[in-house]
Amino acid sequence: MTVLLQAEKLVRSFGGIMAVNNCSIEVKKGSITGLIGPNGSGKTTIFNLITNVYKPDSGRVYLDGQEITGLRPNQLCHRGLSRTFQITRLFWDLSVLENMIVPVRQVGFRSLLGPGMYQHEAERAQELLRRVSLDHMAHQPARKLSFGQQKLLEFAAILMSKPDLVMLDEPAGGVNPTMIRFIMDLIRSLNGEGVTFLVVEHNMSFVMELCDHIIVMNQGEKIAEGPPPMIQSDPVVLDAYLGD
Ligand SMILES: Nc1ncnc2c1ncn2[C@@H]1O[C@H](COP(=O)(O)OP(=O)(O)O)[C@@H](O)[C@H]1O
Ligand SMILES: [Mg+2]
Structure with missing residues (x-):
């Protein structure tokens, strides 16, 4: 190896x-x-x-x-290379779906001030949310998630960049x-x-x-x-x- x-x-x-x-x-x-x-x-x-x-x-x-x-x-x-943090970092008032997209923007693939969510970003985000069984929460604010779900969301979000x-x-x-x-x-x-x-x-x-x-x-x-x-x-x- x-x-x-x-x-x-x-x-x-x-x-x-x-x-x-x-x-x-x-x-x-x-x-x-x-x-x-x-x-x-x-x-x-x-x-x-x-x-x-x-x-x-x-x-x-x-x-x-x-x-x-x-x-x-x-x-x-x-x-x-992507990582999560010991203390979860989420945007509590943004939706679960938006939390998937924000890190992608932050790492400079595209400015946060740029146009709205691209279709392919949204599709990948939805697919990952399905994978962690959070798709039904996609439009809920992140603060509504349980502690374990918050961890899953942070995990799913860092997968957006295909690390x-x-x-x-x-x-x-x-x-x-x-x-x-x-x-x-x-x-x-x-x-x-x-x-x-x-x-x-x-x-x-x-x-x-x-x-x-x-x-x-x-x-x-x-x-x-x-x-x-x-x-x-x-x-x-x-x-x-x-x-x-
Ligand atoms: N930003 C910081 N300022 C001061 N001390 C720190 C800081 N980060 C870590 N430390 C100290 O470094 C040591 C190792 O901490 P850390 O890496 O968080 O340990 P672990 O993750 O194994 O519990 C600890 O003594 C901790 O207090
Ligand atoms: Mg530690």
Whole structure:
């Protein structure tokens, strides 16, 4: 398998805190890679460094062999990388359908001030909403969605740009078991269509069942990586994370 995403020796501190310390990670093309670790271990910061929400103090990021360090969200999106946020970012007063379109506009495919929704955008949005069973809510304001549905909407919205690599920050956090199952099935079916995933998640059955490779962080550093059975029995991981 070839490497799709490569983060090389990322470093980022906030004040005195070393949030990410010399961390290198690789995501193989076609994989579902998990990123786990205790709260505060630097998982979200890794996402923020890869997607340039924060600038790394040092280190580089490559996508499909090309450097993407410092690229803006719209540039990353054009190169096939999309992400969700740990705290869902939606426009509460816009409709579910409009929430599907706004990110496409924001990444600069077309200005928000441009003409109304293109037919092909609307069609793709409707198709994705069907896929996440939100089509019946298309014209409702996003605030009417349940918490789990909000997560699904954010997930569906980032699929509008047909990403090759999707990064999910705690997709199952606070979501009920039926919805968790639905999200797992969705990830699996998209993966079957060629989408690569990097997933941060605390729900261990979710991670162990879904991922083919797991990277474990602790205090800003990578402490282990490997296939799920190896991670589950790694004493270093058990001490740092899975033990408690
Ligand atoms: N914007 C920020 N300002 C200050 N400290 C931050 C910021 N973002 C993250 N941190 C700190 O960096 C460390 C790693 O945080 P984070 O990456 O959010 O961890 P995780 O996602 O693994 O729970 C924590 O100590 C956190 O408080
Ligand atoms: Mg986090």
